Structures are given as structure tokens and as C-alpha cells.
Amino acid sequence: NNNNNNNNNNNNNNSTNIIINSLSDLPLNSIIGTSSLRRIAQLKAKFPHLIFKDIRGNLDTRISKLDSANYDALILAYAGVHRLELDHRISFFLSSQDCLPAVGQGALTVQCRTNDNFILQLLNLLNHFPTQLACIAERSCLKELRGGCHTPVGIFSIINELNNNNN
Numbered sequence: 001n002n003n004n005n006n007n008n009n010n011n012n013n014n015s016t017n018i019i020i021n022s023l024s025d026l027p028l029n030s031i032i033g034t035s036s037l038r039r040i041a042q043l044k045a046k047f048p049h050l051i052f053k054d055i056r057g058n059l060d061t062r063i064s065k066l067d068s069a070n071y072d073a074l075i076l077a078y079a080g081v082h083r084l085e086l087d088h089r090i091s092f093f094l095s096s097q098d099c100l101p102a103v104g105q106g107a108l109t110v111q112c113r114t115n116d117n118f119i120l121q122l123l124n125l126l127n128h129f130p131t132q133l134a135c136i137a138e139r140s141c142l143k144e145l146r147g148g149c150h151t152p153v154g155i156f157s158i159i160n161e162l163n164n165n166n167n
Contacts, residue, residue: 020073020091023047023098030072033062038152039075042099059084075099100154103138103147107131130159 020026024047033055034040040052055062055071059080066074073091081090110126112119134157147153 022092023050023073023094026050026073031070032073032075033065033071034075035062036075036102036152037150038102038154039099041152042154043075046098059086063089096156100156103142103153103155104135107135133159 023032023043026032026047026049028049029051030049031051031053032043033053034043035055037054040054043050044052053071055065055074057065059076062074062076063086065071075094078090078093081087110123112123114120137157138155141155142148142151142153145151145153
């Protein structure tokens, strides 16, 4: 979402909404809020004309900071925006070419007792094997890089082809 005023002076509350198709469209020194060090690290390199700042708080708090002209745009996770029915506030989606997701982002997991075979069999029915492989590959890469959950590493895995021969 973008909220940018005419002279890019963030102390001026006479803001107008503009539609953008890319972060490249934003004016020099626009202030972009995100809570992700990973996103900041990647986006600073790709869009050096922008200023990326950390933003905290729940989604309503972050959006109020945008509306009060503390930020020119926010980068938010779609799931939260959609869950609060705020899709109309979205200007565009970042592509994986702009910003790689975190390791395992979007994958869900369920844990259970290792000795509960009945539950393990039920859960196995829910398993999506290509996603499992992608997550294992991404976590292995992160381990090789000696990264952790607070390391700004982005990874985007795609399983091109699987066959029953495991070749």
C-alpha cells in the first residue's frame, strides 16, 4: 500500500493515494515500513532510492502509521491483510524476483508424538510431498549457511519434476 504526498515531505498530512505497480515507481527517499530484516536487506539492494525502516505493532497500528504519513508505503504479509478484509489497501504484490521469501514460508506443519502411529498415519494423508522436499532443501541450505530464524536469508524452491523412481 502506498500513501505519498506531493512533495515527499512526511511532516505534511495532506497526502493523496497513488497507485503503483512496483517499488521502482516510488519517488526518491520514500519511506517504506516493514518488520522483516530479510526484506529490508534484499529491498535496499534492489531499490537504493528508497528508505526502508522497521515498523512494529499489529496490522491496524502499522496501517495507522501509514495513514498518519509516518511512512509512504508498507510491505505486509498478504495473509494478515486478507484475514482482516483489507485487500482494498493493497497496491501490488512483491514478486520473488523482488524479494525472496523466508525459509519454509507458507508451509504448514503439524507435530505429534513420535510413538502415536495412528495419528502419524492420519497426518501422513495430509502431507504434500513436494512441499516437504522443498522445505527440507531450504532448511538444509540455511543450515549450510549457518543461518537461523533471525538471519536475513531468503530462499525460493521449486520442485520441477518428481517421479516414482526417485531419479
